[in-house]
Amino acid sequence: MTGASTHAVGIDIGGTGIKGGIVDLRQGALVSDRMKVATPQGAKPKDVLAAVEEVLHRLEAEPGMPLGVAFPAIVKNGHTLSAANVSDKWIGFPAEEFFEDGLGRDIHFANDADVAGVAEVRYGAAKDRAGLTILTTLGTGIGSAVIMDGTLLPNTELGHLHRAKHSKDAEAYAAYSAMEREELSWEKWAKRLQWYYSHLEFLFTPDLFVVGGGVSKHSDKFLPLLELNTPIVPAVHRNNAGIIGAAALAGD
Ligand code: BGC
Secondary structure, eight states, X not given: OXXXXXXXXXEEEOSSEEEEEEEETTTTEEOSOXXXXXXXXXXXXXXXXXXXXXXXHHHTXXXXXXXXXXXXXXXXXXXXXXXXXXXXXXXXXXXXXHHHHHXXXXXXXXXXHHHHHHHHHHHSTTTTOOSEEEEEEEXXXXXXXXXXXXXXXXXXXXXXXXXXXXXXXXXXXXXXXHHHHTTOOXXXXXXXXXXXXXXXXXXXXXXXXXEESGGGXXXXXXXXXXXOSSOEEEOTTGXXXXXXXXXXXXXX
């Protein structure tokens, strides 16, 4: 962080909502209201840009403040390379340049779950934790951040693991949106999460699971139902982890 950047703006683009806030980077805490607009239907680049502009406008942040933008796709060299819950137009799209041109300012651009992982490592549940932490966000999709001794391995996409002999991937089966869509009880949903986290545990033998996404505020309803050898805790910053992590990276 430079001496000047004690504050930054974070915007977290999701499959359902686009959220933003001004973050104090010394504390890793929101110092503005959290602004939210619905993700436009179809989530095409032009419409998403307009929604991001709206969030920025409502935040009334100083124009020179660093801006981080998080997006629900693989992000490599400023390009979005996948599109699970957004328009296919994002595949192979120069998204960082598109937002910078449209907003008329520099941004730091990264995957939404990765930045949530960064927030939890710097200011939350994974702070000072040695070894392997896997953060997953349970929302419209499932996002993942894999962090070894504080260092992020970006773009892991563990929400797209497949279950043997099933056509649906993990996020179609076990994301929070699957629970809502299929009106599952906490117990039924927890059975799906049990499969998911047991599988991750078998593949990675992590030291800590952190669970983010909006539903993490109800973690008492489902985390105690899981039987794992790895500690599993809710994200301290819950659904704000994406905003805080995007801002933190922009302030670096
Ligand atoms: C996307 C990921 C994203 C996750 C959470 C998945 O569908 O492929 O890139 O992190 O959703 O938004």
